[in-house]
Amino acid sequence: MYAKVTQLILIFLISPFLFGVINRIKAFFAGRKGIPLLQTYYDIFKLLRKGAVYSKTTTWIFIAGPIISLSALVCACAFIPFAGHRAFFSFEGDIVLFIYLLGLARFFTVLAALDTGSSFEGMGASREVQFAVFAEPALFLSLAALVRITGTMSLSDIFANTTINTLTTLDPAILLVIGALFIIFLTENSRIPVDDPNTHLELTMIHEVMVLDHGGIDFAYILYGVAVKFWILGTLLMSIIFRTNSGIVFFDYAVFIFGMIVLAVAVGIVESIMARLRLFKVPNLLIVALALSVLALTLTMRI
Amino acid sequence: MAGSILNIRNSQAKPLSEIPSLPFEKFCDFVIAQIREGARVVSFFGTPKTNATFMLTMVLAYDNDGQLGIVSTSVKDTYPSLTPQLPQVHWFEREIFEQWQVRPDGHPWLKPIRFHNPCTENSLGNSSQDILPSVTDFMKVHGQEPHEVAVGPVHAGIIEPGHFRFQCHGEHVFHLEISLGYQHRGIERALAAGSGKRTIHYMETSAGDTTIGHALAYCQAMEGLSDCAVPLRASAIRGIMLELERLANHTGDLGALANDVGYLPTSSYCGRLRGDFLNMTALICGNRFGRNIVRPGGVMFDLDDSLITELQNRLDKIFNDVKNAVSLLWSSSFVVDRFDETGIVTKKTALDLGLVGPAARACGIERDVRFDFPTGIYQFSHIPLSTYSSGDVFARAYVRWLEIQRSTEFIRDQLKNLPDSAVMAAMPPLKKQSMVVSLIEGWRGEICHAITTDINGNISQYKITDPSFHNWIGLAMALRGEDISDFPLCNKSFNLSYCGHDL
Numbered sequence: 001m002y003a004k005v006t007q008l009i010l011i012f013l014i015s016p017f018l019f020g021v022i023n024r025i026k027a028f029f030a031g032r033k034g035i036p037l038l039q040t041y042y043d044i045f046k047l048l049r050k051g052a053v054y055s056k057t058t059t060w061i062f063i064a065g066p067i068i069s070l071s072a073l074v075c076a077c078a079f080i081p082f083a084g085h086r087a088f089f090s091f092e093g094d095i096v097l098f099i100y101l102l103g104l105a106r107f108f109t110v111l112a113a114l115d116t117g118s119s120f121e122g123m124g125a126s127r128e129v130q131f132a133v134f135a136e137p138a139l140f141l142s143l144a145a146l147v148r149i150t151g152t153m154s155l156s157d158i159f160a161n162t163t164i165n166t167l168t169t170l171d172p173a174i175l176l177v178i179g180a181l182f183i184i185f186l187t188e189n190s191r192i193p194v195d196d197p198n199t200h201l202e203l204t205m206i207h208e209v210m211v212l213d214h215g216g217i218d219f220a221y222i223l224y225g226v227a228v229k230f231w232i233l234g235t236l237l238m239s240i241i242f243r244t245n246s247g248i249v250f251f252d253y254a255v256f257i258f259g260m261i262v263l264a265v266a267v268g269i270v271e272s273i274m275a276r277l278r279l280f281k282v283p284n285l286l287i288v289a290l291a292l293s294v295l296a297l298t299l300t301m302r303i
Numbered sequence: 304m305a306g307s308i309l310n311i312r313n314s315q316a317k318p319l320s321e322i323p324s325l326p327f328e329k330f331c332d333f334v335i336a337q338i339r340e341g342a343r344v345v346s347f348f349g350t351p352k353t354n355a356t357f358m359l360t361m362v363l364a365y366d367n368d369g370q371l372g373i374v375s376t377s378v379k380d381t382y383p384s385l386t387p388q389l390p391q392v393h394w395f396e397r398e399i400f401e402q403w404q405v406r407p408d409g410h411p412w413l414k415p416i417r418f419h420n421p422c423t424e425n426s427l428g429n430s431s432q433d434i435l436p437s438v439t440d441f442m443k444v445h446g447q448e449p450h451e452v453a454v455g456p457v458h459a460g461i462i463e464p465g466h467f468r469f470q471c472h473g474e475h476v477f478h479l480e481i482s483l484g485y486q487h488r489g490i491e492r493a494l495a496a497g498s499g500k501r502t503i504h505y506m507e508t509s510a511g512d513t514t515i516g517h518a519l520a521y522c523q524a525m526e527g528l529s530d531c532a533v534p535l536r537a538s539a540i541r542g543i544m545l546e547l548e549r550l551a552n553h554t555g556d557l558g559a560l561a562n563d564v565g566y567l568p569t570s571s572y573c574g575r576l577r578g579d580f581l582n583m584t585a586l587i588c589g590n591r592f593g594r595n596i597v598r599p600g601g602v603m604f605d606l607d608d609s610l611i612t613e614l615q616n617r618l619d620k621i622f623n624d625v626k627n628a629v630s631l632l633w634s635s636s637f638v639v640d641r642f643d644e645t646g647i648v649t650k651k652t653a654l655d656l657g658l659v660g661p662a663a664r665a666c667g668i669e670r671d672v673r674f675d676f677p678t679g680i681y682q683f684s685h686i687p688l689s690t691y692s693s694g695d696v697f698a699r700a701y702v703r704w705l706e707i708q709r710s711t712e713f714i715r716d717q718l719k720n721l722p723d724s725a726v727m728a729a730m731p732p733l734k735k736q737s738m739v740v741s742l743i744e745g746w747r748g749e750i751c752h753a754i755t756t757d758i759n760g761n762i763s764q765y766k767i768t769d770p771s772f773h774n775w776i777g778l779a780m781a782l783r784g785e786d787i788s789d790f791p792l793c794n795k796s797f798n799l800s801y802c803g804h805d806l
Contacts, residue, residue, distance in 0.1 A: 030571035119452045123787070126473070193637065196565040200459040201791040203452075204563075275637035276565035278645075279474060279788040 003249060007082035012074075014257060015231035016040035016224065018264040025268025040227060047220035055213060058115050065112025066214060066221040072105040073228045080235045081159040083256030084245050090156035095143055098155055099136070102188075102232075105225065106132060113210035120202045124209030127279070131194070131206070134286035135187050141293035142180045143236075145173055148300035159239035176296035178240060183289035185233045187282075189226070192271040194282050204279070234263050307333050308363070308372040313676035314527035316739040319755065322373050324358070327383075330376035335388050337363055337372070343657050345371065345742070346751045346768045347395035349403045351423065355379065357405050361392075362740050362753055366675045371740050384410040391657030394772060414439045417484035417805055422492060437466045437482040444470040444477050452787065456485050463801035471787055479782040479790070481775050486805035494765035507594050510769055510803030515541075515548045516745025517767070517803075518597040520752040523678060524741035525599040528733040528756060533679065535722040537601035542680035543717050544584065544593055544602075546710040549746035551580035553661075553703040553710075554625055556798050560700050561632055563792045564641040572628035579621045583614060601727035611718050618718075622711045629704050642697035646781035646793035649694055658777045660748020660770045661706065662797055664690045665698035672744035686713050699796040733760045745770060747800065769803030 020037035027034025036042070054062065078088040079098045110128055113121040143158075149171070150158045187194045190207035202209050211222050242259035244252055277285060307329070309322050325333060338344070346362040356377050363372040384407035386393040394416065396407040401415045402422045418436040437456070444451075449472050456464035464485040470477040490505050506521040507514045519541055526533055533541075558573025581591040588596035588604050596603050606614070632638050648658070653666040663670045667690055673681045674688050689705035691698040733756050741752045748770030757763035778797045782790060 026567055030567050031575070032571060119450065123452065123474075192565045199563075199565065201563065202459055203454065203790050204788045271565070272567045273635075274566075275561075275635060275641055277637070278641055279786055 003085065004088045007085065007253075008077060008088050010253065010257070011077050011080075011082065011228070011231055014260070016044060016227040018230055018234070018260060019227060021261055021264040022268040022271070025265050026272050029269075029272035040223065044220050044224055047215075047223065048217055050216035052214070052216035052218050055116060057117050058213075061108075062112050062115045062213070063218065065108045065115070066211075066218045066225070068108040069105040069112075070221040070225040070228075072101045072108070073225050073232065076101040076105075076232055077228060079155050080232055081156050081239060082235070083252040084160055084239065085249070085252065086156040086160050090154045092157075093153045095147065095153055095155055095158075099140060099143070102139075102229075103136065105229070109210055109222075112214070116213045118213065120209050120212060123203075124206055124212075127206045128210060131187060131282060131286060134283055134290055135184050138180055138286065138289040138293045139184050139188075141290070141297050142177045142184070145177050145293060145296035145300050146240075148297065149173060159236075173296045173299040174240065176292045176299070178237065180289045180292035180296065181233075181237045181240075183285060183292075185237055186267070186270070187286060187289075188233055189230050189267075191267055193274050193277045194285070196276050204276075231260070234260055238263055308337075308374045310370050310372050311740065312369070313371060313672070313678050314523045314739060314741040316528045316530075316734055316737045317373075318734075319736045319738055322360070322375050322738065324375045324377060327376050327378055330359075330374065331383070331385060333374065334361060334363070334385065338389055338391075341365070341367065342372070343654075344389070344391050344395065345740070345749070346753050346766055347392050347399070348753070348764075348766045349399040349405055350755070350764055351403060352377065357399075357403055359399065359405075360753075362751065364676070364742075366670055369676055371676070371742075373738065373740070378405060380404065381406040381408055383408050386410050390655045391773075394776065412442075415484070417487040419484070419487050419489070436484045439482070441468050441480050441482075442470065442478055444472075448472055449477065454790075465801050467790075469782075469787055469790070474786050474788060476782050476785050476787050476790070479779045481779055483775070483801055483804050486802040488802075488806065490806045491765050491767060494762060498762050503598065508802075509767060509806060510747075510771070510800040511592065512552060512800065513548065513745045513747060513750070513769075513803060515544045515593040515597060516743050516747075516750050517752075517769075518593075519545060520741045520743040520745075520750045522597055522599045523743065524739045524752045524754050525730065525733070527739040527741060528737055528754065529599075529731045530734070531600055531728055531730050533601055534724040534726060534728055535680075536605070536724040537726040537728075538679040539717050539721055540587075540602045540604075540606060540726065541597060542684070543714050544587065544596060545743070545745075546714050547580055547584050547587075548593055549710050550707055550714075551577050551584070552746040552798075553707050554580060556703055556795065557629055557632065557700060557707075559795050559798070560642070560696070560792065561638065563795050564638055566632065566635060566638050569628050569632045569638075572624065576621055576625050576628065579617070579624075583617055583621070586610065586614065586617075598727070600730045601725070603727070605726045606718075606721065611721065615715070615718050618711060618714060622707075625707060629707075632700075639697065641792065642700055643695060644693075645696040645789050646785055646796060647693070647695045648777055648781050650692075652780050653694065653777065656776050656780070657773050658748075659773045660744075660746075661689075661699055661702045662748065662774050662777050664688070665702045666694040667692035670749075672742045672749050676742050678742075680717065684713065684716060686710070696792055696796040733762075735760045747771065747798070747803075748774065767806055769800055769806070771799040771801075771804040774799055775804060 019040045024034045076098055079094050081087045110125045113125040146158050147153055190197055195206040214222055238259045244255045307323055311317050342363040342365050345364045348360055350358045352358050356379055358375050358377055360375040386396055396410055397416045399405055404421045418434045452469040452471055454467040456466045466482040468480045490509055506518045509517045554573050555577035558570050561569035584593045585591045648666055650666045653663050653668055669688050671688050673686050686709050689702050691701050735758055738755045743750045751768040753766040754762055755764040781793045
């Protein structure tokens with residue numbers, strides 16, 4: 001039990017750190033020194049101390065949006081395994097609840113954006129939902145492929161299961177799932193090539209434009225939610241390709257956290273060497289993810 | 304038709320009495336015929352005369368002959384609009400309407416462009432009824448699904464204010480309408496009130512990023528009006544300064560274009576390199592934006608040998624870095640994919656609307672003041688024209704890169720062979736009752752200063768036409784049928800001035 005609580009605390013503590021790593025990598029490629037590694041923490045604490053301003057045209061949905069989104073993501077954290085160890089909660093079929101929790105978080109972010117009545121936020125909401133139409137089924141099908149391979153419907157059983165070991169078996173289905181999950185990972189976390197988290201241009205944004213009207217404490221929730229989501233989806237990926245099962249719990253934890261940092265470095269490199277796609281080409285990328293996951297699922301059917 | 308138009312060279316002063324004044328119908332036919340034969344409108348403005356009549360003066364450019372032409376007519380408070388036949392005067396006619404309340408009948412979209420009170424004397428004292436910017440009619444698309452997106456005047460970045468209205472269907476843009484005027488400071492009116500110590504500072508700040516360009520256009524006009532011969536060394540230094548300004552801004556633009564597509568390396572390197580070019584400018588005159596160097600009669604600062612060596616070393620080093628940073632841009636297929644076929648302006652549209660500068664050259668139009676109407680050092684040292692044909696964001700970016708290479712080459716040449724002479728000549732008084740048109744190819748395009756002097760040799764009218772005045776409509780055209788998410792990219796590829804337009 002203590003180990004499980006420690007896992008959760010570690011997730012909540014470490015997840016904002018990964019953005020610091022990404023920023024440092026991007027700064028390195030740009031020939032700059034970069035902002036402090038802990039900048040996300042500073043930002044969150046700064047925002048938490050601030051008050052929020054609400055437009056008269058918004059309703060309670062606008063205030064509830066960030067709270068519900070963050071709550072849903074925090075709940076989802078309880079279902080993801082950590083370093084190959086079982087999650088805080090798990091039951092047969094929690095995979096479905098997990099995906100719906102992510103869906104709930106998105107739903108309320110979109111709803112809060114629409115609540116402002118701003119044409120920018122409406123545009124962002126429409127883009128977010130348009131891309132989710134492709135990204136969500138891809139995530140579902142990728143996980144379905146993993147369910148077929150491992151024969152269990154619980155995230156803990158799938159990822160804490162030693163049958164997944166790509167590095168030794170190189171199962172093609174798993175390789176396809178990794179490809180699909182990486183695209184979904186970049187999309188869902190609003191990273192380049194789909195979205196640019198650093199842009200100041202409202203007309204090109206997707207995620208950032210939906211939260212333009214949020215400020216202060218609400219924006220702190222959003223920022224923290226984004227960090228947690230990055231961790232959650234990163235875990236799905238890294239639990240497949242990068243973990244050890246040495247039996248020494250804290251060694252496993254350290255290796256896994258190191259793996260997550262490596263993932264952040266990879267994201268930083270992708271963002272440094274790639275430009276954003278044209279918005280109308282993003283669905284093409286997501287269809288690739290969808291195709292990979294369908295193919296993975298098909299491959300698992302041969303048995 | 305010899306008597307219908309006064310032909311002059313760039314920055315050559317002629318007495319006002321030589322400007323032919325045609326009856327309106329004849330003026331109209333003449334101008335339309337000239338434009339059909341390849342001339343274009345450089346500037347078009349009104350001047351109040353006695354008896355509630357206004358003189359309309361048009362400056363035409365004959366790019367192939369290197370000649371300018373001035374033609375004028377008199378109108379009362381209304382005249383048949385030229386815009387339906389000559390789209391390139393649409394903005395000018397709106398300006399004349401706003402300034403003098405001379406109504407062009409049949410103008411397809413007559414509305415204010417700077418939102419100020421008329422300059423006619425009666426209403427000068429009556430400024431209590433301030434006109435609010437952008438409070439006017441906008442084009443509307445009707446129907447269930449089209450919607451409107453309004454951006455600005457307050458933007459998320461540190462940029463100038465301007466209001467943009469998109470008529471969209473989802474991500475697709477039907478039409479973009481641009482409404483400016485937030486930066487109107489009344490520069491032309493202040494200048495016409497008489498020149499003084501402030502004049503040069505108005506010039507240097509009429510578009511802050513084109514300090515050298517506008518100051519040079521002003522000085523060249525003053526020198527034309529007083530028959531002052533600028534020493535050759537001063538001309539060469541002016542050329543160096545103008546090209547340094549171009550280098551800094553083009554490099555900054557390429558970086559900003561990379562930033563808008565999220566391509567990090569070029570974006571951050573070019574940002575720094577732009578600063579390096581600005582520092583070279585500062586090395587010469589002590590100001591990064593080139594203030595306080597260009598003055599009527601010459602330049603305020605000379606270059607000594609050690610400074611020349613330092614500049615040569617810096618130029619080589621910075622150019623190499625720019626070359627590396629920019630070649631990253633062309634070698635990234637992601638970037639080229641974003642630039643290609645985005646924001647296309649066809650050559651025909653560009654010609655009809657009279658676009659200038661890199662935006663016109665990117666459509667394959669050979670139009671460059673340094674080449675067509677050379678003055679100063681450009682008469683002796685030619686810069687090749689840089690054009691590209693596709694008219695999209697890629698073309699506008701690539702033309703900038705070509706110009707960076709050629710400007711660097713030019714500065715190298717000038718630094719190596721700097722003529723020996725003084726750098727400042729005495730300014731004789733201005734000629735009386737004369738007019739001069741001074742053109743300079745600023746980094747953004749053709750800058751035109753048209754100046755008239757009165758019976759005492761003081762400035763009686765000062766008309767500035769910034770390249771942005773011609774080109775804003777080009778941006779609106781580039782957006783037609785484009786994705787709204789590509790607007791920032793298209794906008795940056797034009798990178799027009801708000802304050803240069805608003806004056």
